[in-house]
Amino acid sequence: MGLRHGHNAVDWRRCWGGVAALAVVAVLLESGGGEVRGLLAWDRTAIGAGDWWRLLSGHLVHLGWSHLLLNLAGLAVVAWVVGGAYACWRWLLIAGLSVAVIDAGFWLLDPQLEWYVGLSGVLHGLLVAGLLPGVLARDREALVLAACVVAKLAWEQLVGPLPGSAESAGGNVIVNAHLYGAVGGLLGALPVSRGGTPAAPI
Numbered sequence: 001m002g003l004r005h006g007h008n009a010v011d012w013r014r015c016w017g018g019v020a021a022l023a024v025v026a027v028l029l030e031s032g033g034g035e036v037r038g039l040l041a042w043d044r045t046a047i048g049a050g051d052w053w054r055l056l057s058g059h060l061v062h063l064g065w066s067h068l069l070l071n072l073a074g075l076a077v078v079a080w081v082v083g084g085a086y087a088c089w090r091w092l093l094i095a096g097l098s099v100a101v102i103d104a105g106f107w108l109l110d111p112q113l114e115w116y117v118g119l120s121g122v123l124h125g126l127l128v129a130g131l132l133p134g135v136l137a138r139d140r141e142a143l144v145l146a147a148c149v150v151a152k153l154a155w156e157q158l159v160g161p162l163p164g165s166a167e168s169a170g171g172n173v174i175v176n177a178h179l180y181g182a183v184g185g186l187l188g189a190l191p192v193s194r195g196g197t198p199a200a201p202i
Contacts, residue, residue: 015083023072029061030068037061042116055103061117063171070168071119082130094188098125101184102177121177125185132189153179
């Protein structure tokens with residue numbers, strides 16, 4: 001039984017409005033080029049000086065078009081596979097917690113990190129959150145996908161970025177963003193999974 005087709009699943013097609021809106025915003029920001037990127041990127045010095053908006057906007061700007069398209073493709077896949085797991089407002093909560101944990105992780109645990117852009121950390125949070133109902137239900141497909149995510153995160157922490165990922169993104173891959181985002185997504189999904197109406201397993 002697919003995540004998008006269970007009897008308790010939220011209609012996954014509702015998520016595409018949010019996906020489309022996010023894609024439009026990201027494309028418009030990328031169209032602004034390096035100047036917009038410089039104003040909105042996660043920048044430790046600028047945030048310390050009071051540019052608090054960068055804590056959010058840094059996740060919406062990218063290194064370039066290849067980086068943006070890679071993340072938008074990932075967003076579409078996440079929406080397709082697990083988009084029906086929760087109602088839209090709950091996805092917003094999960095995304096917000098993923099952003100918050102990534103920002104806190106960068107600030108407190110990675111003091112050497114000065115600059116970051118991209119949506120990939122939040123995508124890991126969304127995917128982990130979306131898989132959780134299936135994992136709790138011991139659905140085989142959800143367990144396999146979750147194991148793949150855990151293996152990827154472990155590889156990145158122990159070895160480094162996956163081969164070819166830096167070349168695809170057009171710059172260095174900050175693997176801790178993926179780990180922090182996954183933790184944020186998990187934290188955001190736990191109370192939702194217990195108190196809400198989760199999707200059926202994959």
